[in-house]
Amino acid sequence: MHTPPLPATKDVVLIGGGHAHALVLLKWGMKPLPGARLTVINPGPTAPYSGMLPGFVAGHYQREDLDIDLVKLARFAGARLVLGAADQLDPVARLVRVPGRPAIAYDLVSVDVGITSEMPQLAGFSKHAVPAKPLGAFARSWDGFRTKSTATNIAVIGGGVAGAELVLAMAHALKQGGRLGAATLIDSGPVLGQASPEVRKRLRRAFSEHRVSVIENTGVTRVEPDMIHLEGGRMVLSDFTTGAAGARPHDWIARTGLDHQDGFITVDETLQSSTPGVFAVGDCAHLGFSPRPKAGVYAVRQAPILFHNLRALLTGDPLRKYKPQKDYLKLISLGSKEALGDRFGLQFSGAMVWRWKDRIDQAFMEQFRQLPKMETPDLPAEHTLDLPATLGDRPMCGGCGAKTGRGALQAALSLIPPPQRRDVLSLPGDDAALLKIGDQRQVITTDHLRSFCLDPLMQARIAAIHALGDIWAMGAAPQAATANLILPRLSAELQQRTLGEIMMAANDVMRAAGADIVGGHTSLGDELTVGFTVTGLCDRDPITLAGAQPSDVLILTKPIGSGVIMAAEMAGEAPGETVAAAMTLMCQPQADASRILSGAHAMTDVTGFGLAGHLLGICEASGLGAGLDLAAVPLMKGALALADQGIRSSLFAQNHAICPELSTDGAAALLFDPQTAGGLLAAVDKSRADALLAELRQAGYEAAKIGTFHAGAAQLSLIS
Template identity: 60%
Template sequence: MMSLPLTKDLVLIGGGHAHALVLRMWGMSPLPGARVTLVNPGPTAPYSGMLPGFVAGHYSRDDLDIDLVRLARFAGARVILGAVDGIDLDARQIHLPDRPPVGFDVASVDIGITSAMPDLPGFADHAVPAKPLGPFAQRWAAFRDGTGPASVAVIGSGVAGAELAAAMAHALRDRSRDAQVHLVDRSTALAALRPRAARRLRRALAAQGVTLHENTPVAGVTPEGLRLENGDIIAAHFVTGAAGAWPAPWLAQSGLATQDGFIAVAPTLQSSDPGIFAAGDCAHMTRTPRPKAGVFAVRQAPVLFENLRRRLAEDGALRSYHPQKDYLKLISLGEKSALADRFGLAPSGSLMWRWKDRIDRKFMRKLADLPEMAPPPLPVPRAAGTSDALGDKPMCGGCGAKVGRAALGAALSRLPAPVRADVTPLPGDDAALLLTGGARQVMTTDHLRAFTADPVLMARITAVHALGDIWAMGAQPQAATASITLPRMSEALAERSLSEILIAAGEILRGAGAEIVGGHSSMGDELTIGFTLTGLCDRAPITLSRAREGDDLILTRPIGSGVIMAAEMQGRARGADVAQALASMSRPQGDAAKLLRDAHAMTDVTGFGLAGHLHGILTASGVGARLVLDAVPLLAGAEALAAQGVRSTLYPQNLAAIPGLAPDSPRAELLCDPQTAGGLLAAIPDGATKVRQLRSLGHDAAVIGCIAGDWPGHIEIV
């Protein structure tokens, strides 16, 4: 079936509950022609309903987190990891630090709230707001798992504060018998609950040992705890705030109509700008105001999904969201017990906990157990061998979708030898040496098909990947031309995409000392980005052929990106591991290359994997190597995925290209994992000193073995 050109940009700002559900629904019923982008500070979003259970120790952090990277892959959306700090309504652009603006036609905001208390002296320095949930969960886990005396103060005695206090008291019993938890409020506690539910919650707090301080204004937070307005001190090692809700500051500067800083929305969830919607706690429903509660975000999702589609298609009237007047509150009581509040009833106990646990886990399973969407059927009739060529899994992008070494070598062997005296091919290297007016110049080219839908991140990774050949030869990057193929899209989207790509790549290349001097663009089936680069050598280039007996082998960054990106394409990788791999690939290595300029031999580890590129050095130098398997740094999650049988499509060719190599463990198999923008591999004396210097610059470098023996190409794994 013919795919339609992209003509509209939908940007979802924030990974809140409504947007998570919209992504799931979008994956099941996408709107052809619309490009979807999710912008969120991190790869996961915590589910608020399970936070008290996490605080109490009943759930792990993985139980708590919604994996936005997997959801976005399912929805066919690109993910941008970053915190929005502004929006330009006239230019239709969303602003983030450290990247070009993101253009949009339709946008939606679901960024939640913060419970920080900007007007309370000392809170920013000595307390942890309960929202956003992610940073709070991390800080609490570190405190809970500590040792010694423990005292906690929770500011705000609404339902959220009471749940946190009860959960903290339960969790800290394992740390200290003398643990103290204080729940402090300037007014009457639990005023939002019906009297029966409030009485039962008070009894539960007392049973957990929580000290309740009502009508007790707080004057400030100090390193010792809370300073009250009457001059008393409540000692606390950990202070959090759950009183009230504050919107993100940039919303008030957005030009959108707001109510107390929250985006004012109509029943259609549209803001004052008809192309911008909002949902969840960051939105204020002007006609039917409701408290800040996750239940409303969840129920807004179907209406938001339908209205975003209709707005993008410019087709039909929008639906209205009608919130319920009363809703079920299931309140955690610290232990595996909960209190229900609805219709004036307030049952409590373990049965209520099991009910709440079942509801919460069902919600999380909905966002984790994504349905497998059937691929379009193959045409009939078709040429023989088509199914075999397609394979049983998608073609990996993490290895640049490279052709295998055998096919590439056979094709290159048919080229005639160069006849120009000023062009010197370097056998085994990916660059050539040119003599231009007496100056030594190296030239290389590299391109990648997109394995992440964010063009900015893809441009950065491709630039780092292409620069690897220049850095590995000890050259100084000089000039670059770009070759970009965009998927079919409108002129407006093409301009947005090209601007993002060129700005992002230009920053990486200029930071390395090179300039983009031109290039070529076209449209095709998918995004591909490539660069042809030149570099200047002030001395003989570093090649593959001068490694010496006794040299240490240094690797400047972890391996495993091929397995992780292959798993990501199959929906099997953890979003946090994918984010770490992408961050590793997009980090330049010019500073590392400068430290390694006295290497005897060096290469960059890319499509042929660590073992393949090491084999290239050994063969060219006529030596062997001893590789210490446990010393090879790995990206988080890579070994576990390899143990599950995940492989890049290039893995079999990489393994077959190295005679005698027989990996006997998942870790050993990763030696043949194809890398994108991988580390520099150097044969160099005194590797330990170089590694210390590299680590001081932030590189996760390691000595992984040494040059040993004169058996060309032989790799001994120990």
């Protein structure tokens, strides 16, 4: 008997991808809670690990070594990942605001957004300096400076242990490259004033070894692009200035109405704030029952308590109390592969301590790098012989797997007789059907996508762009749309929340395109499916597949590769930044591209049949052959690397069967990669191609000339 998925009834939202939340996601993936729907909100697809930041700055680690991949982690946990920075939490309405999308409702919420080292009150800092926190932005800025700049002078404002670690690491990196100029550590009070005498002594020796100058008990008055002005008129050369002067909370926290200490959310022993069901952990939290300094070790120890208490409030189990340790092991990087250890008043330093620190850090990160593989459910003991081959060894990707193969579709369409109505103008195989109402020409199309994204809003946005592609491909102006939705089983409240997000996202896309949503239909099923039927109006003959001319140039308006990227993402194998970049491209409307290409001889949008399949459609309708310049075809970031690993979308084999004579080696494999919300593929007059391409690029499209048409049989070939 088929057992349907259990309905979700409660929303748990994690704001921020800090260390505690990352560990909660890991634990949740290993032990999900039926009925709970998990969301994590973070500005980017990765979250840097603070323990390895000094090592990265010094050059001991690569950039990717530093990051926890939240896309992979969220997929493992079955959580939706919302890419954006929360800037408002309303504990009364139970809403989280993320700019650019509707507010996100929650039943339970936890905040782990860390701290910032921004100095808005310091003249010139925001424009000419980089705060050490948030770590991600700092790491990107330093990476660019270290690898691309010829400048040599650096300075750190803030002489605590964190500032000391940073300036030593920066000095070491530049010294190794043979270009260290001035390295300066500045503090308005005594440098390392909170550290023990023994720690201060060892760090000051490290300053001397790395040629770091120390300026203490002196305030900074202004920061300029290559100079810092100090009190008393002194100036310090600095081409890269960073601030590590203490911890500042994010400004929006103080506006939540929650009890706070200087902007840090006050929590009790259960890690809840003054509003039950609102938790805070990590550096953004103030332990009101037992204050502690800001340190990552507390966030790591808070994770098991947070994980238990979130679940306990949903299941009715007793809450647990967090008991912070009185002291903890401090391991301080000294620039080179040496470190200083400090605990219970004892100090120890050297290369062996660095190796110890490195093992601890690598072990922490390894649990996120090697996530347990999602097991494929066992087949029943008795099944048809060909069932395993039909299922394949990978999950069906939602974007490409929503479509049948081109051959099966053509065979089915051939069974349909010609139109019986005179106002239905048949365009078999084209992107949209053509209707004539009086003197008005109207096109109509429909498209639906199985969910490949756990964020309903993002899924709706991409599905709307995908459906509009057929209208844009025919050179029509979008007019009206109806929504056709299948929701997974949800409680009544979660149905309302989900429908609200979907319809607001879809409405934004349709209205921006000039269309209105005029109705639709909803039903319940095992998984989310979002689709739209869209109409468009033509003030001239529509652009069809038939019309390409010999010597016409092929222009493609978007890179390809979304199928392999989403197939890899669903299997937990795609890097988060690759997935985020692909999502951004899938959300790019083609309205301006359609307008620019309005004089094309033939046009289509590249979707489920892949670039090769859709190009072959133009060739067959136009009675021409086409040559593709494979090297000119734009590819999505990371798509080729995934294809070279042998990753394929579920529709790949059927797409390749359309053109079996073409190679599938290297980038050629992506010609058969089904696309979701892909670009327009246009046949344009050779004399206009360069001007059109320049206009497309000016409008923000990663467009390219990828081939030409020629007289001959309707087939494809690769040209060098």
